[in-house]
Amino acid sequence: MTALSEFQRLEAQGSWRETPRARLREVVVSVGDATLILTDPKSDAPLSHWSLPAIARLNPGQIPAIYSPDPEGEGETVEIDDRLMIEAIERVHRAIASHRAHPGRLRGGLTIVAAMTMLGAAVMWLPGAIIGHASRIAPPAQARQIGLATLADLERSTGAVCARKSGQAVLDWLAPQLVEDDALLRVVPGPLNGALRLPGDVYVLGDDLLDGAAGPEAAAGHLVAASLAADPDEITHEALDHAGLRAALQLMTLGDLPQRAMTGYGEQLLSRAVPRPDTPDLLAALESAGVPAEPYANSIDPTGASVLPLIEGDAFRDQLPERPLLTDEQWLALQQICAG
Template identity: 65%
Template sequence: MTALTEFIRLESPGAWRAGPDQRLQEVVVSVGDATLILTDPRSDRPLAHWSLPAVTRLNPGQMPALYSPTADAPDEQLEITEELMIDAIERVHRAIESRRAHPGRLRGGLTLAAALAMVVGLVFWLPGALVRYAGRIAPPAQAAQIGDAVQAEIARSTGAACHRVAGDGVLQHLATRLLDPGARIVVLPADLRGARRLPGDLYLIGTDLLAETSSPETVAGHLLAASLASPPGSVLQEALDHAGPRAAIQLLTSGKLPAGALTGYGEARLSQPLPRPDDGVLLEAMAQKGVPAEPYARSLDPTGESVLGLIEADPYRLQAPPAALLTDRQWLALQQICAG
């Protein structure tokens, strides 16, 4: 018995009752290979052999220790007072128990592991899922409010948006001709290096696009590029990702983001590289809207080397657009929108 390897021979006195009507008699209790042997001390004749794995203690924690050969046959009993023998029998039982399969314990462990995995999954998945859900179901009015909030955040570093009646009219004309219904264009007194699309179909351009070296076609090219490079769902999702799960929950419950949820997002948005759509998609849109590609391409790279594909595939390279984007008077009004 490997649990008792330190003992060469282990014996102790005991009192054995063969049945409920039998008297107790003294026996010598010894541990065999896998049995408990009860021997008559006077004749050395074995009286009983009990299987050690089946031996059951009837009074755990009490003395003298009372055993039976099986839990189902308590009529045959053995009393032992020798603590060394009691400890040896208990050690054998513990060794057997440790090797026995525990399906309930395994099932409980698996259940606990599954529960922990679910909790961990929820911790990492649920916040992102809430933000994505808020972005998917936000109505146009909410998206427009978020776009205005982002614009206000950007205006802290660039200055307030420029407004003049004539210039605002030109911006509305361009939005109607080039962009989706309900789109708005705002001019900020700063260099934005192109057009930026915000939630709620709000487009920002800077005064660098209205300089003397620019043209209405350049402005139109950047607006089209911004509309195609950043779908409305993606720009709203990016803003909500910055705001975070708590802000998304408040948006879902109250319809508004908490104050300060977009702090820092404006500067982060402006620091990102200007997104560019696929050349083929952009050229197709330019052909439909009557916008030549070369002015836009030259604003990205005056040498034309890195934008040669746009220049050579310009739909109006060999022919004039069907109609001018702006009259000279409209273009001048737009260039002066930040004046005064």
């Protein structure tokens, strides 16, 4: 059916119950040629095929949505919480119902109206839904690719990433202490007024936080703050939204981004204020990482007036951490990361 063509590549996870008394079983739900196909994710073996026109939703308006080929719910059921899949099933189901509800001379005209309505809705709804779906299902390697492409675009405004090996070794050593084990920490020569977190756990610092600073604590505080300021899925979604529908489709189908997909995004990030996390969350994270809050606060506002809660809540205000964040040799190497 032509009404199904736009959804035929759509897949989502679901929980299938073969009988009302059977245990829930994880399945992959996909849209076929007028059918809903339930597949074992371990063996890729089809477990059941349902006719889309015959499917009934047993709990309208609730999540997860529960569907069954039996309107009474006495047979098989599947639970789906993926909103893109739910919306696709509902739209296709409504289109099928509309198509068969008006036989005779009106059928052709009503079919055209329904098709035009679906097309209009698809134009408005599908791009955002596909981009959102792509950002949610992107594996770490694809998210990292988006982050590195964003960093490459950022370099056009800040200058090339500083690559002195001794300084980068210090960043690699710091990453698991401050953010995530597999995070990439990078320094650019231009000022960023903080740290940026890009998709794929790529973090970027400006050399302004290192050059002339008394110690690494301010830069470390900005990295910790960046790790808390936004949800990783939201960061990836925003970047893909800039890249557009074509880039999202290529990422889902071919596994990579078009060239220049992120052009202009780095400049867009630089044009707005760096997001800041909630003060209680940041103070707790800084204490856990052994990073004083006051140097970070002073780097934002040297007067201290607007960051007083950070200064007063600093767990190390009266007593420094047991171990320094870096040795003198490490700090010197990090400060010189952009030299040469």
